[in-house]
Amino acid sequence: MTVTTADVSATPADSPASPASHSVRPPAFREVFRRQAAGVWVVTVPGERPAGFTATSVTSVSAEPPLVSFGIGRTASTWPALSRATHIGVHLLAEDQRTLAGTFARSGADRFAPPTSWHTGAHGVPVLDGVLARLVCEVETRIDAGDHTVVLARAVESEHRDGRPLLYHSGGYHTLRD
DSSP: OOOOGGGEEEOOTTOTTOSSSEEEOHHHHHHHHHTSOEEOEEEEEOSSSOEEEEESOOEEEEETTEEEEEEEETTSTTHHHHHHOSEEEEEEOBTTOHHHHHHHHSTTOOTTSTTOOEEEOGGGOEEETTOSEEEEEEEEEEEEETTEEEEEEEEEEEEEOSSOBOEEETTEEEOOOO
């Protein structure tokens, strides 16, 4: 692999602003993570107008207690609602839910309008129907990290079914093959 000067910006080694002598630029950083296949999740937030977004950064943190984390950009349309939420829904999409993933990824979309099928669950959380797995979680903490916030949440309710997940890789949705 070759790293070009376009991928790295130099910072003086003695600069108090940065402990590293080089930083990978955002476009190159995003290109690295486009190579990783990730499960497609939708995070939902209760409110007078429910909110939600598609995420690929959801990860399990701990089984005891059951904790998950994910990141969200603070400029995302869902961020104001999520910044105040006490409970959220975290939904793993099934391989046949590309349209749902796209709806929740699209800025300005009415994400909870038909054909999105959902109902209000525990703690007022919008629960998506037909997903592969879902958790209702209580938000434990929010940690600022660069231009994003990392949310740490404890699962208080779960549901799952057999099936295959929808995956995101190299800018598109994919499914598993045997």
